[in-house]
Amino acid sequence: MPDFSVSLLLLVFAYLIGSVSGSLLLGRLRGVDIRTQGSGNAGGTNAFRTQGWRFALAVVVVDIGKGALATWLALRLGPVDGPLPLPALAYAVALAAAIGHVWPLWHGFRGGKGVGTLLGGLLVAWPAAAPWLLAAWVLVLVGSGYVGLASVIAVAALVPLAWLLQADGPRRAFALAAALLVLFTHRGNLQRLRAGNESRFERVRLLRRRP
Numbered sequence: 001m002p003d004f005s006v007s008l009l010l011l012v013f014a015y016l017i018g019s020v021s022g023s024l025l026l027g028r029l030r031g032v033d034i035r036t037q038g039s040g041n042a043g044g045t046n047a048f049r050t051q052g053w054r055f056a057l058a059v060v061v062v063d064i065g066k067g068a069l070a071t072w073l074a075l076r077l078g079p080v081d082g083p084l085p086l087p088a089l090a091y092a093v094a095l096a097a098a099i100g101h102v103w104p105l106w107h108g109f110r111g112g113k114g115v116g117t118l119l120g121g122l123l124v125a126w127p128a129a130a131p132w133l134l135a136a137w138v139l140v141l142v143g144s145g146y147v148g149l150a151s152v153i154a155v156a157a158l159v160p161l162a163w164l165l166q167a168d169g170p171r172r173a174f175a176l177a178a179a180l181l182v183l184f185t186h187r188g189n190l191q192r193l194r195a196g197n198e199s200r201f202e203r204v205r206l207l208r209r210r211p
Contacts, residue, residue: 003079003081003082003083004082004083006077006078006079006082007078007079007082007083007084007089010070010073010074010077010078010089010093011092011093011096012096013070013073014070014071014074014093014094014096014097014100015096015097015099015100015105016100016105017066017069017070017097017100018066018067018070018096018097018098018099018100018101018104018117019100019101019103019104019105019106019107019111020062020066020100020104020106021042021063021101021104021106021107021111021112022044022047022058022059022060022061022062022063022066022116023042023043023044023046023047023059023063023112024042024104024107024111025062026055026058026059026062027051030051030055032050032051034046034047034050034051035110037050038050039199041112041113042104042107042110042111042112043059043063043111043112043113043115043116044056044059044060044063044112044116045147045148047059060116063101063112063116063117063120064116064117064119064120064123065120066097066101066117066120067094067097067098067101067116067117067118067119067120067121067122067123067124068120068121068123068124069120070093070094070096070097070121071090071093071094071097071120071121071124071125072124073093074086074089074090074092074093075090075124075125078090078093085170087125087168087170087171088169088170088173090121090124090125091121091125091126091170091171091173091174093121094117094118094120094121094122094124094125094174095118095121095174095177095178095181097117097120097121098114098117098118098121098178098181099114099181100117101114101116101117102114102181102185112185113151113182113185113186114181114182114185115151115154115155115182118155118178118181118182119133119134122158125174126171126174129158129161129162132157132158132161133154133155133157133158134154136150136153136154136157137150137151137153137154138150140153140154141201141205142205143205144200144205145200145201145202145205146189146193146198146200146201147201148186148189148190148193148198149186149189149190149193149198151182151186152182152183152186152189152190155178155179155182156179156182156183158174158175158178158179159172159175159176159179161175162175
């Protein structure tokens with residue numbers, strides 16, 4: 001099979017497996033569609049708020065796993081001399097899986113926000129960045145209580161990290177594309193934050209006003 005065809009098939013597969021939403025797939029087994037509950041988002045946060053931590057944990061495992069699987073397959077099966085260098089193909093596949101999660105073919109193009117699937121791809125394609133992303137997410141979350149804000153800042157932190165580490169072009173492009181995607185998918189959270197009606201996770205918020 002021509003190298004171009006192999007690369008294209010890997011990208012299509014990544015989108016299709018990304019379209020398998022953990023919350024919607026597991027929700028069907030439970031007889032619920034979490035898009036009709038809570039915030040209406042098919043992601044881990046809404047799964048936690050509406051279905052509990054066990055359900056949410058299973059959702060996160062599925063969503064991270066599909067990003068990791070698609071990226072691993074790209075590095076394993078991608079052509080060395082294809083139209084994209086192998087690292088660039090891996091990053092493109094990780095983004096394709098995240099796009100599938102956000103706009104899933106199997107679920108009416110209404111999915112989650114892509115952070116978990118991006119993290120799965122990151123764990124395979126750029127594992128050294130994952131602890132930095134998680135650290136930024138936790139710091140913002142415990143400081144503010146806003147999950148959406150923590151997600152946006154954590155993924156956006158990949159951009160300066162790539163420059164500080166003098167990463168190559170594909171890695172910088174991935175960092176920027178991932179940050180823009182997450183910014184777009186969280187635009188509603190940011191609008192609510194600006195309006196002052198964004199929901200907080202008060203239980204994890206350490207910096208809170210004392211009465």
